Amino acid sequence: MDSTLRYSDALIAGILRRVRTIAMVGASPNWKRPSNFAMKYLQQKGYRVIPVNPRAAAGASILGERACASLAEVPAPVEMVDVFRGSEAALETTREAIRLRLEKGFEVVWMQLGVRNDEAAAEAEAAGLTVIMNRCPKIEYGRLWGELGWGGFDRGVISSRWPRPAKRDERSG
């Protein structure tokens, strides 16, 4: 993981508690692709994930959600844009998110593991958006609420308090 990017647990947890709907740019209909893995996991945790994929056939659905050709087609409100594209392409997606932020209600631009674009981040932050780069919301969710540890990973989380469930789980029942 990119150690030059540091985000506090509080920041990440705050985003994952607050966000309800995610526009996933680059979501793949192929179930073996990483984006499809992340989308399915986030759906199971109670998020609505709207796939954005210009190459998806018109009206095609991914994991039960109709795919949108662009962010402009996403039905508001959507709090988070999850960028599953290359680091260079992330600039274009971020600029579109900045343009549409008020109309759609975007609050967070989250670039996936391996995706980092400092120029895009600076522009988004200047526009009042919260930016996370080079992280996966699935892995962060698993890390912060324990499931990642089931796979033998050091979560870096220590507490002697009775663990509180993620608010997301409570909401989704």
Added chain:
Amino acid sequence: MTEEETQAPEGNPPADWGFETRMIHAGAGPDPVSGSRQTPIHQTSAYAFHDADHAASLFNLQTFGFIYSRLGNPTVAALEQRIASLEGGCGATCAASGHAAQVLAFFPLIEAGERFAASNKLYGGSVTQFSRTFPKFDWHCDFVDTEDLSAVEAVLAQGAKALFVESLANPGGVVTDLETLAGLTRAAGALLIVDNTLATPWLCRPFEWGADLIVHSATKFLSGNGTVIGGAVVDSGRFDWSASGRFPGLSEPEPAYHGLKFSETFGDLAFTVHSHAVGLRDLGASMAPMNAFLTLLGTETLSLRMERHCRNSLAVAEWLTEHPKVEWVSHAGLPTSPYRELAKKYLPNGAGAVFTFGVRGGYEAGVAVVEKCELFSHLANIGDARSLIIHPASTTHRQLTDEQRAAAGAGPDVVRLSIGLETVDDLIRDLDNALAGA
């Protein structure tokens, strides 16, 4: 944002917690169902699925969770998290033994017909595993003197995909120059794999010196009471499998998971996910939950025990250097040790508790000392609260050739000690009596 929303679910970033805190707490918060403060022993073979979709997600590796204890178990996972945390790694995979951990470490890396290199100063069991049994998998090991850097470079240039060393070598007194070797493996696109069993993460943390993987025998100091057989392989999470292209097991489509590419889908988690989902699934050398529980108990006191192990060990070593029947003592903490400077660099908290000495009189004298001890236990183990003694040439290193024994520091006159936590004067008196009769 409300205060509720900004508050982290639990805890703080990992850098905030000290080693001793992580020895006790890493991987082991209160049980979310019962509130059990000590980690429960999940003595179960399998785990119920919520529904068919949940089961499919688990089998496809799309979600985290448990299927069957060969692949993962909550008690074992708690220990994996703890060992990963103490080593400063990304994740860990526990195994049925240290030897099983070594197979698991190489399994994703070495294809049939490929080679790796290993130090010629290793635990005899590792030498035998690498030289006798691995060739049956068509895996081939070249043993090399890791103090001869041009020899190391040569073997890496010939295609060795990994270099395996012990940070503090068994039977004793040899400290490996990890930082220098990590520079060589990095330049060659190979991995540095470090057996950190004798040092434990309290004395040495190989990832801080550039190692890529660490293996442990949890049987030794991690559990600490001579109760379990267990092992672990820890991943630093830093090796870029996709960029390397030399490790298709991690970067190319995995047929048994519908063509999933582990490095693409799991990023820096790839090695540890693979070790569970493919390694333990197919090799089956899983750690038992009870053994994980006992090792968790052991790690809670690791630093306290290691301090005492090291203090007692150095006192016994210093006493032995003065004994007329002792030819030499190989302990990296002694001022006469050729490894003294390396020990200061890599083992600043102490040079470990396993070391060797040479008895005047050779093989017979070595055997006699071992047999005449009353307090020291004559057995083939190390890293116990009890002090242990053995004659490697007739036991642990018996399978080796004379040359291999000499290279490993297990010649005919060598006696190996693993110093325990007893009153140090009692240990010295016991050895004094044994040497008098030898």
